[in-house]
Amino acid sequence: MTAVSPGQSVLLDEHACKHLIQVLRLRAEAPFILFNGEGQAWQARLENPDKRNATAIIETALPDNPESPLHTHLGLGISKGERMDYAIQKAVELGVSEITPLSTRYSMVKLDDKRKDKRHRHWQGIIIGACEQCGRNRLPILHPAIDNTRWLNQLDSELKLMLDPIASQHLSQQVEQPRSVGLYIGPEGGLSEEEVRQAGQAGFSGIQLGPRVLRTETAVVAALAAVQMKWGDLT
Numbered sequence: 189m190t191a192v193s194p195g196q197s198v199l200l201d202e203h204a205c206k207h208l209i210q211v212l213r214l215r216a217e218a219p220f221i222l223f224n225g226e227g228q229a230w231q232a233r234l235e236n237p238d239k240r241n242a243t244a245i246i247e248t249a250l251p252d253n254p255e256s257p258l259h260t261h262l263g264l265g266i267s268k269g270e271r272m273d274y275a276i277q278k279a280v281e282l283g284v285s286e287i288t289p290l291s292t293r294y295s296m297v298k299l300d301d302k303r304k305d306k307r308h309r310h311w312q313g314i315i316i317g318a319c320e321q322c323g324r325n326r327l328p329i330l331h332p333a334i335d336n337t338r339w340l341n342q343l344d345s346e347l348k349l350m351l352d353p354i355a356s357q358h359l360s361q362q363v364e365q366p367r368s369v370g371l372y373i374g375p376e377g378g379l380s381e382e383e384v385r386q387a388g389q390a391g392f393s394g395i396q397l398g399p400r401v402l403r404t405e406t407a408v409v410a411a412l413a414a415v416q417m418k419w420g421d422l423t
Contacts, residue, residue: 192230198222198244203313205242207320208234220244225319225327227252253325256283258420259368260412263339265292265375266299267404273314275408280318280328282412283420285368287315289333294377304333336372336383340390345370348392351411352384353401355394359414362395369415373407 192198200208204222208214214234222244223229229252232244262279266272266289279287289311291299299307312330319327347366349359351373372392374383384394397410416422 192246194246194248196246197235198232198246200242200244202240203316205237205240207317209237209242219247221250221323222246223319223325225316225325227326229253229325253323254421255285255324255326256416256420258283258366258416259285259345260415260420261286261288261343261345261368261370262408262412263288263290263336263343263370263372264408265290265336265373265379265404266295266297266333267375268296271376271403271405272297272311275405276311276314277318278405278409279412280315280324281322282409282422283324283416284328284412286329286331287311288331288339290336290339291333292336292375292383293380295375296377297375299333308332337386340372340387340392343370343390344368348372348387348390349411349415350379350384350387350392350394351397351402351407352379352394353396355396357393357395359395359397359418362393362418365419369419371411371415373404373411375404 208220216234216237218234220232220234221229222232229250231247231250233247235243235245262284264275315327315330345368348370372387402410
């Protein structure tokens with residue numbers, strides 16, 4: 189969305205119309221916040237709503253909603269449908285900066301190029317919806333799904349952590365204050381011994397979050413909440 193000014197009328201897309209009219213059940217003249225996913229947001233008013241079309245009347249510009257001071261990049265093994273959707277949704281709510289879906293040995297979902305494009309569009313919709321729900325004005329970056337080995341070797345986060353239920357190290361033992369954290373979390377079947385070894389060679393430290401083995405979607409929530417409380421903006 190290009191820059192807008194007070195009093196300007198903006199045509200909303202079909203997704204925004206559905207969210208405002210069918211999900212939130214807003215009526216004409218109802219106030220709402222319009223954002224562009226790049227840090228800009230405006231107080232707006234709904235005009236001429238129907239199921240597929242509506243316009244927003246811009247009233248005032250709002251200050252940028254600050255992102256977490258901790259930059260987090262989640263590398264997540266691709267899991268089945270609702271589990272992956274849930275993990276991405278909650279990662280956005282917990283302030284994740286970047287997400288890369290990963291093909292791993294035990295991933296139960298294998299994607300060809302056509303399905304990768306379709307799932308990418310679907311996951312992008314999940315991210316937009318999560319931002320609308322939690323009030324984030326900036327969309328986290330969703331990278332194309334790639335092989336986990338490529339991601340391991342190209343990640344440039346200052347601190348690299350891999351969730352491993354049999355690791356001897358705990359997050360509480362991490363004493364440095366990083367500006368960026370890469371989180372590596374496997375799919376439903378976990379990571380293979382070879383994948384764990386490769387991660388170690390790429391500079392990842394294995395950590396566990398407690399005595400219980402977590403489902404992949406639970407692990408995402410627990411890990412991001414933990415690092416945001418330790419180094420980010422959760423209090």
